[in-house]
Amino acid sequence: MKNFSFELIKTCAASGARRGRVHTPHGDIETPCYMPVGTQATVKAMTPEAVKDVGAQIILSNTYHLHLRPGEALVKEAGGLHRFMHWDRPILTDSGGFQVFSLAGLRKISEEGVKFRSHIDGSSRFLSPETVMQIENDLGADIIMQFDECSPYPCDRTTAENAMLRTLRWAERCKRAHAREDQALFGIVQGAFEKDLRIESARALTDMDFPGYSIGGLSVGEPKPQMYELLEVTTPELPRDKPRYLMGVGTPDCLLEGVLRGVDMFDCVLATRIARNGTVFTTDGRLVVKNARYARDFAPLDEECDCYTCRNYSRAYIRHLFKAGEILGAHLASVHNLRFLLRLMEKVRAAIDADNLPQLVRDFYARYDMSRNF
RNA sequence: GAGGGAGUAGUUCAGUGGUAGAGCGCCAGAUUGUGGCUCUGGAUGUCGUGGGUUCAAACCCCAUCUCUCUCC
Numbered sequence: 001m002k003n004f005s006f007e008l009i010k011t012c013a014a015s016g017a018r019r020g021r022v023h024t025p026h027g028d029i030e031t032p033c034y035m036p037v038g039t040q041a042t043v044k045a046m047t048p049e050a051v052k053d054v055g056a057q058i059i060l061s062n063t064y065h066l067h068l069r070p071g072e073a074l075v076k077e078a079g080g081l082h083r084f085m086h087w088d089r090p091i092l093t094d095s096g097g098f099q100v101f102s103l104a105g106l107r108k109i110s111e112e113g114v115k116f117r118s119h120i121d122g123s124s125r126f127l128s129p130e131t132v133m134q135i136e137n138d139l140g141a142d143i144i145m146q147f148d149e150c151s152p153y154p155c156d157r158t159t160a161e162n163a164m165l166r167t168l169r170w171a172e173r174c175k176r177a178h179a180r181e182d183q184a185l186f187g188i189v190q191g192a193f194e195k196d197l198r199i200e201s202a203r204a205l206t207d208m209d210f211p212g213y214s215i216g217g218l219s220v221g222e223p224k225p226q227m228y229e230l231l232e233v234t235t236p237e238l239p240r241d242k243p244r245y246l247m248g249v250g251t252p253d254c255l256l257e258g259v260l261r262g263v264d265m266f267d268c269v270l271a272t273r274i275a276r277n278g279t280v281f282t283t284d285g286r287l288v289v290k291n292a293r294y295a296r297d298f299a300p301l302d303e304e305c306d307c308y309t310c311r312n313y314s315r316a317y318i319r320h321l322f323k324a325g326e327i328l329g330a331h332l333a334s335v336h337n338l339r340f341l342l343r344l345m346e347k348v349r350a351a352i353d354a355d356n357l358p359q360l361v362r363d364f365y366a367r368y369d370m371s372r373n374f
Numbered sequence: 375g376a377g378g379g380a381g382u383a384g385u386u387c388a389g390u391g392g393u394a395g396a397g398c399g400c401c402a403g404a405u406u407g408u409g410g411c412u413c414u415g416g417a418u419g420u421c422g423u424g425g426g427u428u429c430a431a432a433c434c435c436c437a438u439c440u441c442u443c444u445c446c
Contacts, residue, residue, distance in 0.1 A: 039408050060407075098407045119409050145407080188407090219406045247407035254406075269408040276411070277404085292401065323400095325411060374406070 004142070004184040004211055006243045006264075013355040017259045017348075022212075022243055024090040024142040025182050026082065029057045031243060031264040032348055034255060034341045035092060037272065040065050041075070041085040044272050045330040046338070048087045054307060054339040055346065058089060058142075060267045063135050064096030064103070068118050068125070072138035080140035092267070093141040095132050097148040097188070098216070098248070109149060111166065129173035136183070143184045145214060146174040151192040153221040160192030163217075164201045171208060184211040186245060192217055193226060195233045202237035212243040215263070219249045228257055235262035251374045252281055252344055256361050259348055270374065271341050275333035278322045281340040285369030289315050289333065290322040307339035308332075 003025040010019045022029040036043045036051060039062045043051050051059060066075060078084035081091055100107055100114050107116035113128030132147040147170050149163040167190045178185045187205035191197030205213060215234055218227045231246070238244055243264045249255070250268020258266060271281070278290030282302035287294075289301060300310035301318065309318070309332040321329030344364075351360040 037408065044408075045411095062408080065408085092407095094407050096407095102407090103409065148407095150407085214407080216407065221406095245407090250406055266406095268406050269410095270406045273405060273408060273410065273412095277413095279405085288402090322411090327411070330411065374404095 002181045004182075006212065006241060008241055010352065012352040012357045014359075015260055015352075015357045016262065017352050017357045018262055018264055019349060019352040020243065020264055022090075022265075024058075024184070026088060026090045026142050027057075029090055029265075030349055032255075032259045032345055032352075033057055033265055034250065034345045035060045035265060035267040036338050036342075037061075037267055037269045038085070038087075039269070040069070041081060043334075043338075045276060045327070045334045046272075048085065050308075050331075050335055051087070051338070052089070054335055055342040056089070056338065058092060059087060060092045060094060061085075061139070061141065062094050062096065062099065063132060063139065063145075064094070064099035064127075066093075066139060067096065067127075067135050068120050072135045076138040076140070082140065090143065091141040092143040092245075093136050093139050093145065094247075095136065095145040095147045095188075096127055097145070098150050100127065101150040101152070109166075111169075113147075114149075129170040130177040133174050133177035133179070133185075137178070137180045140180075141183065143186060143212065144178075146171045146185060146187055148188040148190060148216055150217050150220070151190065153193065155192040157194055157197075160190075160194050161197055163192070164190040164197050167216075168201065168204050171205060171210075175208065175210075186210055186212040186214045188214040188216040188247070189234055189238075190217050193222060193230065195230065198230055198234045199237050202234050206237065206239055210242070212245060213238050214245040214247050216247045218246065219254070224254065224257070227254075228261065231258065231261040231263065238262075250341065252341065252364070252368065253370065253373060255341065255344060256348065256364060259352075260357065260361065268341075271337035272334045274374075275337040276330040278319075278329070278333065280333050280336050283367050285367075286372045286374070287315075289318050291319075294319045301333075301336050302340070305336060305340060306343070307336050309336040309339075 005023045007021040020031040035058050036056050037060045075081055075084050100116050103119045107114055115126050118125050129147045136144040148167040151160050151163045171187045187210040189201045191201045245265035246258050246263040249266050250270045279288050280301050283304045294315040297315040318332055351357040
C-alpha cells in the first residue's frame with residue numbers, strides 16, 4: 001500500500017469518539033467525515049467546485065453504475081475517474097455489492113459471483129470479486145470496496161451467516177485480485193442483525209489485515225436502536241489504527257450516534273436525494289421547503305447555516321423554484337444539505353478535539369425535531 | 375342587425391336520459407453503500423342562470439345571460 005495510511009489523532013475523553021486523519025494519494029481526509037455520493041461520477045445537481053465549496057474532502061462513486069455506463073474502459077481512457085469527472089480530491093468507489101442487492105433484477109448469487117440483469121437495458125451481466133477488482137482498478141479511486149453480499153432486513157440466521165462467510169471468502173479473493181498499490185482496499189463487515197456473526201466477521205477481516213474496514217448491511221430498514229447495538233459490538237473488534245466506514249448512513253442523528261460508537265467515515269445519498277425533492281435539513285429538524293406554508297417565508301432555509309444558499313436565497317424563492325420545476329432549486333437545496341452535514345462533522349471534529357462531544361450531541365437533540373426525522 | 379359555435383373542477387376538455395370524469399395545476403406524504411426534475415396518495419364542482427318534460431336531466435324543450443366566429 002503506497003501513500004495510504006490512517007493516523008489516529010486522539011479520542012474524546014468524554015465519549016471515546018475518534019479523531020483521525022486519512023492520508024491518500026489525492027490528499028488528506030480529516031475524520032470523522034461525511035462523504036457526499038456521486039454515483040454516476042457526479043454529485044447530482046452539483047459542480048465539483050460547489051462540492052469543494054461546501055467542504056467535502058472526499059466523494060464516493062460507484063462501480064456498478066460506472067461499469068454499466070459508460071464502462072470502466074472509457075473512464076480509464078479518460079485518464080481515470082478523477083480526471084474524467086474533474087475532481088482532484090480523494091474518491092472512494094463502492095463495489096456494487098449493494099447495488100446488485102438493491103437495484104438489479106433477477107440476481108443469482110453463487111460462490112463464483114453474481115449473475116444479474118442490468119437495470120438500464122435488462123442485459124445479463126456477471127460480477128465476481130475478480131471482475132469488480134479489475135473494474136475498480138480501472139476507475140482508479142483512492143479507496144475501493146471489496147465485493148460483498150449484503151443481507152436484507154429482516155434476515156434469518158442461516159442466510160445471514162452464509163452471506164457473511166461468503167463475504168469473507170470474497171474478501172480474500174478481492175485481496176488477491178487487487179492489482180494497484182496506490183488504491184486502499186477495504187474489507188466489509190457483514191453478519192446482518194446477529195451480534196456474534198458481526199463479531200466473527202470483524203475478527204476474521206482484521207486477521208486479513210486490510211488498510212480500512214467498512215461496516216455494511218446496516219440501515220436497510222432495521223430500527224435505529226438495533227443498528228446502534230450492532231455498531232457497539234462491532235467497532236471494538238476492529239483495529240484501532242485503521243479507519244472504520246459505516247456504509248450508507250447519513251441522517252444527522254445517525255452520524256452523531258455512529259461517531260459516538262467509534263465510526264470514522266460515512267456516506268449517504270439522503271442529503272442530495274431529499275434535496276432534489278424539496279426537503280432540507282435544518283438546525284430545528286427536517287423542513288419541506290416546497291410546502292405551501294413557505295410561499296411567503298423570506299427567511300433562509302436555516303438561520304444558523306453559513307452555506308451559499310442560506311447566505312443569498314429565501315425559503316419562498318427556493319419553494320418557487322421547486323414549484324416551477326426549475327433545476328436551480330435542486331442545486332441550491334443540495335448545496336445546503338451537503339453543507340449541513342459537512343458542517344455538522346466539522347463541529348464533531350472540533351468537539352472531539354475539545355473532549356466534549358457529548359455536549360454537542362445534547363445541544364443537537366435539544367433543537368432538532370426528531371418527531372419529523374427520517 | 376342576421377346566422378353559426380361554445381358555456382361541466384383552478385385550467386384545458388371528455389361525458390347523447392340512470393351515483394359527474396381525465397390530463398395539467400393545486401395540496402400532502404415517501405426517500406439512509408442514488409433507476410428518484412422520481413414515486414405514492416388526496417381535495418376539488420349550485421354541470422352559466424331561470425323555467426319545463428320525465429320515475430330520473432350536464433344531456434331533451436323554452437327563455438335568458440356571457441363568450442366566440444362568419445356575414446351585413
